């Protein structure tokens with residue numbers, strides 16, 4: 001990285017009344033007051049931060065440059081930034097506002113999800129009723145549809161990566177292991193963005209990176225275990241696991257260790273507990289299908305009986321979140 005430091009760019013503009021307005025266009029470390037630690041990744045720390053000027057709160061993801069280079073994770077860093085830039089305008093996905101760097105670190109300034117993890121809420125109340133599962137399932141599916149329409153496969157969807165904002169609406173996070181397909185909105189052959197000036201020397205090539213990643217055991221799709229290839233339907237397998245888990249309090253495939261969990265997955269070895277709602281059961285059975293080609297498409301899921309009554313699109317994000325009981 002060329003160390004651009006935290007140079008703060010200022011732009012002089014004139015407003016409608018001809019008054020000179022000086023606008024700050026580049027943020028830096030000095031513009032934020034850093035607070036408590038929100039989470040640790042393998043090469044990043046996420047910290048609560050407040051913008052000194054606007055007092056707006058953010059989550060700032062701080063990536064250690066030395067560690068990234070030593071662990072050859074430059075590609076992951078590029079993928080995450082490119083992914084977040086592609087998904088910039090969906091209410092169900094953590095938004096990237098600014099990036100900057102100093103001599104030691106890269107900084108991503110992201111939406112704060114003050115409600116923490118969906119998993120935390122699920123653990124607190126045990127399991128969700130149908131209404132809450134329908135609402136949160138619909139928001140997660142709407143965000144997955146947006147990702148897939150932009151050529152992004154998340155590959156590690158799980159309740160820990162579904163966060164909640166102050167309206168108890170979801171915000172999906174952690175795109176460091178996403179798989180980026182060519183952006184359908186960019187004309188064929190157009191260069192796909194990267195972090196400028198970041199050498200890829202000694203980097204895994206994209207194919208190796210894309211094939212080397214396996215998500216979190218309980219949510220990994222069978223195709224990722226058998227032929228190492230994730231596709232959009234892999235996110236819908238994880239979605240089926242999440243719907244099952246919201247209604248029962250546990251994922252469908254869980255064993256004493258990862259190997260036994262993987263065996264259950266490829267053997268489609270799971271059961272529905274008594275009282276599992278029939279419409280939800282039909283939906284989950286059409287998602288937890290070994291052949292990714294035969295899994296329900298997003299359009300079919302949206303029209304499934306389980307989601308009867310859901311107003312898809314912008315209306316879904318204006319709805320008041322149901323009380324979690």
Ligand SMILES: NC(=O)c1nn(CC2CCNCC2)c2c1CCc1cnc(N=C3C=CCC=C3)nc1-2
Nearest residue numbers: 038039046059094110111112113114116160173174
């Ligand atoms: N890896 C990330 O990008 C990331 N990690 N976190 C915190 C993790 C804590 C463990 N589970 C997954 C998330 C965040 C982000 C994005 C941006 C982001 C925005 N808001 C929060 N909010 C939290 C609030 C309370 C507890 C934990 C997180 N967290 C994050």
